[in-house]
Amino acid sequence: MEGFELIKQGAEAKLYKGIYLGKPTLAKERFVKEYRHESLDSFLTKERMKAESRAIVRCKACGIRTPALYLVDFKRRIIFMEYFEHSITLKDFIESCSSPQVLESISFEVGKMLGAMHESNIMHGDLTSSNILLVNRDDVQKFDDVSELYLVFIDFGLAQFDGSAEDKGVDLYVLERALNSTHSVANKIFPKIIEGYRESYTVGCKEIFSKYEEVRARGRKRTMVG
Amino acid sequence: MVTAIGFEGSANKLGIGVIRDGKVLANCRTTYITPPGEGFLPKETAQHHRQKVLSVLKQCLEEAGVSPSEIDVVCYTKGPGMGAPLSTVAVVAKTVAQLWNKPILGVNHCIGHIEMGRLITGAKNPTVLYVSGGNTQVIAYARKRYRIFGETIDIAVGNCLDRFARVIKISNDPSPGYNIEQLAKHGKKFVQLPYCVKGMDVSFSGILTYMEERTSNLLRSGFTPEDLCFSLQETVFAMLVETTERALAHCNSSEVLIVGGVGCNVRLQEMMGEMCKERGAKLFATDERFCIDNGIMIAHAGAEMFQAGVRMRWEDSGITQRYRTDEVETVWRVD
Incomplete structure (x- = not known):
């Protein structure tokens, strides 16, 4: 090395x-x-x-x-x-971003990409805001104009490719939880991600959302003894 | 100066403890132990608690050397846990609070574990792995709450171990997990088991099913019960250490605290310590006195809340089986 x-x-x-x-x-x-x-x-x-x-x-x-x-x-x-010389993690971007509109449009874009990924039966397996990068098209350290940025997904070590609705639902749930625990604005971001997701993943996403709700309920309703 | 008494009985342990300004005065506990091959059920567990609670209370007050008049607040586990044992113990706590004319305070069981761990180890702002028979969570503090970064999406790790102990019929005395740990020390051959990590979440039900279905075959094909305990521990603990490490990296934290009954497993502590060493973090863990459910942690968390001005109305002093760690606002933490 x-x-x-x-x-x-x-x-x-x-x-x-x-x-x-x-x-x-x-x-x-x-x-x-x-x-x-x-x-x-x-x-x-x-x-x-x-x-x-x-x-x-x-x-x-x-x-x-x-x-x-x-x-x-x-x-x-x-x-x-x-290696991307000039990039910022979505985590840092969200924390430094003060404009709700910008956050919404980035989230929508994340959702679209995610939908496309799932549509091709790629489950990331570890979706967090640390595992998505924003990179400037002109290769400069500037991240204030959304139209200049594109999204890069990283860290696919836990990826799966069998494409069951359950796994896709879990993928979404993992992302939601990661956002909730990291960002105070999570409740504004996640719905936009879902919106974007629905737009790009049109056929068969209904089943995924019912699985997602199921997984979510499992987490929320578990009795958690002792 | 706050003196608090805490009542805990959310599962098969009944514990009562007295604390004064972070100093443990008494920490008494008794455990409901079932025969090999059986788990504990709510009704029988509640019965056990009913039979033992007064003698444990008496013993606790004697050991602490305090009279009821010196106590400032009576704390009890509000949840999460099994309904019947929870309410049995809550009734006793409420009764003594009225007899002694003291305020009552319901405490979240998970918060009790975390705060006690912090008190005993001195960890400042750790990423917490909370592992027990009913809970498996990776927790970190942010914005006035203990946030859950990762958790099991089905059964808890302790539940997985307990139920495996029933499969191979090992004793529940003092606890199935402890006996698995002792057997595992003599295990040599490693069996590849399912390994299920989803981001910061884990799943154990697949491993349990795998074990339930194949244990007899594995035993016939030359593996010993020791080997199986060893392989199971190595696999599930590796999953826990891995998800904790993910949360650690995600939060840029440099402290790990292990709490909950499974947390006193020395092999888990060893593995976690190794991981911490690799990344320059520090590990904090406690022994069975404070890891396993106890009354003192409820007293301590309650005392912290009481000091921060939290009060509970009598009408609200009920119990709840579902009470998530992140539902509680941590008003006593100033950071």
Whole structure:
């Protein structure tokens, strides 16, 4: 990993930044987790690297922006992918944004993308506002004009591709919960996301929403003893 | 100076404790233990609590060395929990409050766990893993509430362990989880089990079904009960540590606190400690006195609330089986 510097330790991996084939590159190393049993660890790591690369390729096919894949190295447990020099997480964007209109239009856009993803049977599996990036089209560090920004989905390690309505419902529920616990404006954002979702995912989304309600009820109504 | 007495009986533990300004004066507990292969049911559990509550109360007051007149507030678990045991204990708390002419305060059980964990360990603003027989939640504090970042979408981790203990018929004394932990120490072979993490949420029902269906086959094909306990623990704890780590990374927090009955499992603490070490965070955990349901945590959380000016009207002093952690506004926290 010559020339690469550690920039962050996420929940699953260490992230390094460097140059690969002349391009700014992010190396995501799923290092050995000492706390888990060896065979469980290598099984999960392999599964997640597969899920992540598969999801990226599938997203490409249906027009959703993700980091481009450069190299998948199972032996070293590293995925090399495109690095966005100028980006902001949706989490930071929401927290710094003061205009309700801007928040609404971004949320609607997130919903549309999500709908397209689900329509192509890609379930992200870990939707949070930290796992969605906003990138400026002109590659500059400027995020105040929504029309200049596009959305990039990252962190597909928990992605699934079997496309059941239940899994899609869970995906939405996970996102709702993540937003609720992170952002005070969550109750304004999530309905807009659903609106966008409905617009892009037209056929068959009714079943997903009834599953979503079901999953939601399971959480809310559980008795939670002792 | 606030002296508080706390009554807890939301599940099969009956606990009464007295606290004075963060100092534990007495912490008494008795557990309703069922035969191997059986779980505890509301009716019988309530019966147990009814039989024991007065002797535990007496013992508690003696140990604490306080007279009723020195107590400022009587606290009890309002919920969540099993209806019958909850109301049994609440009735006693309300009765003594009237006898002694003291104010009454209902406390959220989960908040009790969290506040007690913070008091004992000194953790300032931790990401909390709350794991017990009925709850599995990853919690972090934000904007005057303990917010639930992740939780089980079906059964609790303790429930999964307890029910597996029934499958292989191991003793419920002192607790099924404790006995699984002891057996797991001798496990060698690892069986691959379902692993189910959805974002910061987890699911255990699939693992339990898997175990229920295959345990007899696995035992016949050369795995020992020890191996199964070992594999089950390794798998479910890895899920918990992973989701806690996700929440930790998401919140940029550097403290982890484990509370709840499953929290006194040393293997879980070890794994969590390892994860914390990898990312430069600090782990806080307590032992069975404070992890497992107890009265003192209700007394402590109640005292905090009382000091912050929270009062309860007699009409509101009921119980509720469903009472989410994020329903309570944490008026006693100033940050």
